[in-house]
Amino acid sequence: MQIERCGILILNKPSDWTSFDVIAKARGIMGTRKLGHSGTLDPMATGVLPIFIGRATKAVDMQIIKDKEYIAVFKLGLNTDTGDITGEIINQRPVSANKEKVLAEMENFKGEIKQYPPMYSAVKVNGQPLYKLARQGVTVERKQRTAIIKELEMLDHNEDENTYTIRVLCGEGTYIRTLVEDIGENLGCGAVLTSLTRTKACGYSLEDTITLEDLQKARDEDRIDELITDVDTVFMHLDRIDLTEELAVRIMNGARSRISKPDGDYRVYYQDKFYAVANVTDKKMSVVKLFIDKEN
Numbered sequence: 001m002q003i004e005r006c007g008i009l010i011l012n013k014p015s016d017w018t019s020f021d022v023i024a025k026a027r028g029i030m031g032t033r034k035l036g037h038s039g040t041l042d043p044m045a046t047g048v049l050p051i052f053i054g055r056a057t058k059a060v061d062m063q064i065i066k067d068k069e070y071i072a073v074f075k076l077g078l079n080t081d082t083g084d085i086t087g088e089i090i091n092q093r094p095v096s097a098n099k100e101k102v103l104a105e106m107e108n109f110k111g112e113i114k115q116y117p118p119m120y121s122a123v124k125v126n127g128q129p130l131y132k133l134a135r136q137g138v139t140v141e142r143k144q145r146t147a148i149i150k151e152l153e154m155l156d157h158n159e160d161e162n163t164y165t166i167r168v169l170c171g172e173g174t175y176i177r178t179l180v181e182d183i184g185e186n187l188g189c190g191a192v193l194t195s196l197t198r199t200k201a202c203g204y205s206l207e208d209t210i211t212l213e214d215l216q217k218a219r220d221e222d223r224i225d226e227l228i229t230d231v232d233t234v235f236m237h238l239d240r241i242d243l244t245e246e247l248a249v250r251i252m253n254g255a256r257s258r259i260s261k262p263d264g265d266y267r268v269y270y271q272d273k274f275y276a277v278a279n280v281t282d283k284k285m286s287v288v289k290l291f292i293d294k295e296n
Contacts (some may be wrong), residue, residue, distance in 0.1 A: 005032055007228035008059075009051040012209035013198075018043050022265040023071065025212055026051055026150055029219050036060050038202050039068060039172070044086050047198030048206055056231040058289045062277065066172040067150065069200035072193060074180040076102075076162040079190040081116050083177035087192075095162045097187040102156055102164055105186050110152050114144040115178045147174040163194065202234070231291055235267045241278070243270040247285075251276055256286045 013022050019040045027035055029259040038050045047070075050118050077095040080087030097105075148171035156165040168176060178194045183190025199206045210227055218224045241261065243251060248270035250257045261280045265288060268278045277288040 004054060004293070005030065005225070005228060006054040006056050007231050008056055008204075009053060009215070009228060011049045011051055011215070012206065012207045012211050013041050013046055013049040014212065015046050016043055019049060022049060022212070023051065026215060029212070029215050030224060038063065039198075041198060042084070042177070042196065044084055044193075045196040045198060046211055047196075048201040048204055049198070050202045050204055052083045052231075053228065055291050055293070058291065059231055059234045062289065063202050063234055065203035067200070068170060068172065068174070068198060070168045070170070070176050071155070071165065071197045071199055072168060072176050072180065073163060073165045073195040074184070074193050076164070076184055076187065076189050076190045076191050078192045079181070079184070080192050083181050084193040084196075091190055093189045095187075095189045097162075098159055099154070099157050099164075099190060101187060102157070102183070105183055106152050106154065106166070108186065109179060109183060110149050113149060113179075115146050115147050115175055115182070116142045116144055116179075118175055118177055145173060147171060147179075147180070149174065167199075169200075177281065203236075204229075228276065229287070232267055235277055237285070238265050238267045238277070241268045241285075242267045242272075243268055243275065245270070248275065251278065251285075251287055251290070254287055255288075256284050258283055259285045261285070 009026065011022060011026065013019065019037055023035050023037055028035060030053070032053055034054050034057060036052045037058050038052065041047065041049055075085070076097060077093055078089055079091040081090050149168065150170035150171070151167070153167050154164060155167055157163070168179065176196055180191050180193045197206070215224065215227065218227050221230055241259070247257050247259070250266065252275075259280060260283060263281050265279050268275050273292070275289045275292050279288050280283050
């Protein structure tokens with residue numbers, strides 16, 4: 001039996017699971033087919049993976065907070081075919097870099113940088129995901145993409161092991177594996193990612209997450225709804241409008257309404273229930289996205 005829910009599950013993705021594996025597991029636990037996620041994580045990675053449920057999937061492409069934060073550990077002196085420790089080693093080089101040299105090189109990667117998408121990624125070339133080509137041993141030319149590194153700091157290091165832990169705050173579309181590889185290449189020794197945790201995404205943090213085990217336990221105890229975050233948390237940057245009954249009916253029917261509000265987008269409510277994101281232009285309000293079932 002399909003259960004109609006609307007909201008966001010902020011999951012902590014386990015290691016060795018793909019983002020799609022997590023979606024499939026959550027779908028089975030909740031008995032809800034309509035799920036979407038924001039920001040794919042590599043199988044090796046863990047951390048914040050927001051899952052959008054039911055009508056909340058409409059909000060996936062409406063998020064204004066697109067920055068993501070990661071804690072990454074990398075090891076100098078190695079290159080693998082995947083850019084992380086799960087791949088096959090294709091090169092080993094001696095390491096002369098120390099903490100001071102790594103810190104100095106990290107400075108070159110702050111701000112706007114250029115990256116080539118890794119072959120083991122979901123980027124499509126001629127309609128084919130790169131990772132599928134990579135599994136066939138095929139390497140294709142990729143175009144550079146712009147990425148924004150807003151903050152980059154070293155949290156820990158072990159020069160004996162040539163390992164370094166960094167925190168990265170970046171814009172969407174940034175490849176941490178590629179960042180690590182590029183730092184390693186500039187240091188002349190190569191580098192591979194050995195662990196990766198996404199600590200912030202879509203305005204949610206690791207402290208907000210639950211595990212799949214938490215979700216299963218909640219289903220067994222019939223309290224899944226307690227774990228679901230309201231979809232309007234995506235839009236808290238917008239001012240709020242509380243509707244009259246007449247305006248609520250018009251919003252539900254997709255009709256434009258006159259309202260004395262400045263131009264812009266708003267989150268709108270009726271009887272304290274989130275209805276929609278609406279736009280006001282020239283004192284006329286219209287629906288951008290409706291998040292309530294018209295039958296309700």
